Amino acid sequence: MLARLLQALGIAVVAVPAGGLLFFHMSGSHDSPLVPIAMSAARAPQTAMPYTIAAIIAARVELPENLETPQAEQTGAHLFRENCVQCHGAPGIAATVQGMTPAPPNLLRTGRRNDPAEVFSKIKNGIPGTAMPAWGDQIPDQSIWALAAFLHHYRGISADAFDALSTTEAEPGEGTH
Ligand code: HEC
Numbered sequence: 001m002l003a004r005l006l007q008a009l010g011i012a013v014v015a016v017p018a019g020g021l022l023f024f025h026m027s028g029s030h031d032s033p034l035v036p037i038a039m040s041a042a043r044a045p046q047t048a049m050p051y052t053i054a055a056i057i058a059a060r061v062e063l064p065e066n067l068e069t070p071q072a073e074q075t076g077a078h079l080f081r082e083n084c085v086q087c088h089g090a091p092g093i094a095a096t097v098q099g100m101t102p103a104p105p106n107l108l109r110t111g112r113r114n115d116p117a118e119v120f121s122k123i124k125n126g127i128p129g130t131a132m133p134a135w136g137d138q139i140p141d142q143s144i145w146a147l148a149a150f151l152h153h154y155r156g157i158s159a160d161a162f163d164a165l166s167t168t169e170a171e172p173g174e175g176t177h
Contacts, residue, residue, distance in 0.1 A: 061117045068149045074165055076150025079143055081166035087131065090166070092159025100131040110156035116148040123147055 080090065087104040089095035095104065107114065123144050126134030135144065154165070 061121060063117055064145050067116055067145060068153045072146040072149045073153050074150075074168060075143060076146035076148070077154065077162065077166040078169060079139065079147050080150060081162075083135070083139070084147075091157055091162045093162075097131075102130055104131065107151050108155060108157055108162070112155050114148075114152045114155055116145070116152050119148040119151050120144055 080088075081093075084090075084107075085093045085095065087095055087097045087100070088107050089104075090108055105112075122132065123139070124134065124136040124141070126132050139147070154162070157165070
């Protein structure tokens, strides 16, 4: 509830499971500090239990330089096709996992914000109380940044372009710097 309220106000919110840290991106700009808020209550699936705010401490997600390189974006597109389309779908690809509440949004729709720092945190930490898993243990940070670069740069991508970009492996050894 709190997260959704803040999201409606344009404040990016990322909730982290296990012990409960909620990250606020105070201004929507990449450069603004992320402020984590410790919480004592977890949101059970499909209920709207409010978080209890216990403490506020300052923290920061550093945005990598040269985030949106063609190579990183291609890596991101490939990872997205491998790991994410079954729930989120993509242009030309229908989601195969159905019936989730809340439902996974179409992340490549024109007009989405897809702020890279916010997207990075949500992919890494997941969204507690929803079907969105935390990928931090499975996908290295550099590749999560590649996903964030792809999702930001390629909002509104066509089905053909997505197919071409996501079925080609990026050159090894390079990604987001
Ligand atoms: C098992 C299904 C599932 C998989 C797999 C999955 N997601 Fe999600 N994802 C969700 C759901 C459900 C939500 C919506 C949560 C909500 O509304 O709070 C979501 C939300 C998100 C959001 C936040 C969207 C927003 O509006 O803020 C991002 C970003 C995201 N997912 C990225 C990814 C990426 C990248 C992958 C692959 C590495 C992925 N997801 C894989 C189910 C999934």
